[in-house]
Amino acid sequence: MKITIIGAAGFIGTNLTKALLKNPENSLRVVDNNIKYFTNLTDSELSRCEVLASTFDVNTDFDTLVRDQDIVYHLVSTTVPSTSNQHIPQELVANVVATSKLLEACVSEKVRRIVFMSSGGTVYGKDEQSPIIEESVTTPISSYGLQKITIEKLMYLYNYMYGLDYRVIRLANPYGPYQRPNGVLGAVTTFTYKALYDEPITVYGDGSVIRDFIFIDDAIAAIIKIAESDCDERVFNVGSGSGTSIAQLLDAISVSLHKILNVNYQASRPVDVPINFLNVNRFQHLFGPIVHVSLTEGIKKTALFLTENVK
Known part of the structure; x- marks a missing residue:
């Protein structure tokens, strides 16, 4: 093709x-x-x-x-x-x-x-x-x-x-290898990178925003x-078909990497939708399961890639 x-x-x-x-x-x-x-x-x-x-x-x-x-x-x-x-x-x-x-x-x-x-x-x-x-x-x-x-x-x-x-x-919200951990896009990758190197993590709002990570x-x-x-x-x-709050994501990164995170909370932004996760039944009806890598496993895979390839 x-x-x-x-x-x-x-x-x-x-x-x-x-x-x-x-x-x-x-x-x-x-x-x-x-x-x-x-x-x-x-x-x-x-x-x-x-x-x-x-x-x-x-x-x-x-x-x-x-x-x-x-x-x-x-x-x-x-x-x-x-x-x-x-x-x-x-x-x-x-x-x-x-x-x-x-x-x-x-x-x-x-x-x-x-x-x-x-x-x-x-x-x-x-x-x-x-x-x-x-x-x-x-x-x-x-x-x-x-x-x-x-x-x-x-x-x-x-x-x-x-x-x-x-x-x-x-x-x-996809995350993983080859995503730039610059904080512009990709909360999982950015937060994981900053956790690995003990850098401050900026969160807009109180961590209650819910997103769909795949x-x-x-x-x-x-x-x-x-x-x-x-x-x-x-x-x-x-998407994953389920929602994860930013607070839950931070907890998952902390547990997965055995790190205490340095989180800096700032005012929420008007462009941030409070809750967003997707129904993926249409895909799964035609093609089967969409998720094969859990969030915890994905964080570990991302951390390994970042450690080996991004300094």
């Missing part, structure tokens, strides 16, 4: 690339802003990919990127939830308008299917009862979530007008099953 991954050098893209390369029948074209970003792929892995450097914006030559491809994975976002409300017009152009250009290219180049990495944590907003099903009302309270749901609707439109097949992955290997396995399936469903929640 011929597959293009746009945003392939990031956390999800790196793990997805490595997983797809395990199938010798796959031919991968991996795309990111700079070829130098692909430092997490081995020489052997890189030799089996077509590696391209490209921006993701309204001027990108998307036709070249997706030409002669069966599946295109769209993993790019130029923003993160915590800061997306600061530059709403610019972010809409950078993500929504640019994606419409990508969809135009997929149609003109006859791509079989596009897979979009949406957000189970932000598209639903704060009013839905957890666990949240895919049919729930989408009322995001961040520009990040608004961009994601708008792109989802664009994909529906291009399917309606041109027959472009698509899959939407509403992903919860180990990256489980997330990637689910994403590939969805992307390659010819089922009738197009939108899928991908």
Whole structure:
């Protein structure tokens, strides 16, 4: 299968690339802003990919990127939830308008299917009862979530007008190897890293915020099953199916690593939804269990990776 991954050098893209390369029948074209970003792929892995450097914006030559491809994975976002409300017009152009250009290219180049990495944590907003099903009302309270749901609707439109097949992955909060422990995204990875090196951990609010954490290997396995399936469903929640409070997460890290944590509590942020975890029955009905790595086991795996690879 011929597959293009746009945003392939990031956390999800790196793990997805490595997983797809395990199938010798796959031919991968991996795309990111700079070829130098692909430092997490081995020489052997890189030799089996077509590696391209490209921006993701309204001027990108998307036709070249997706030409002669069966599946295109769209993993790019130029923003993160915590800061997306600061530059709403610019972010809409950078993500929504640019994606419409990508969809135009997929149609003109006859791509079989596009897979979009949406957000189970932000598209639903704060009013839905957890666990949240895919049919729930989408009322995001961040520009990040608004961009994601708008792109989802664009994909529906291009399917309606041109027959472009698509899959939407509403992903919860993945964590694990190759995620940067910089505190911008990824509470599990960031907190684990700071715990390992006895650094202060910043928590916004009192620790009662509830999130849905899934180990990256489980997330990637689910994403590939969805992307390659010819089922009738197009939108899928991908998460653990259960909620964990930040306080519970901190306790799990402390117990797993045998560490006393130095936690610094700060005022809560308006973009943080109080409770969010996903109902994953749609996935499990079609494909079976989604979680194979528990949170405790995942923390230990993440800690081992960080100890061996990140200083």
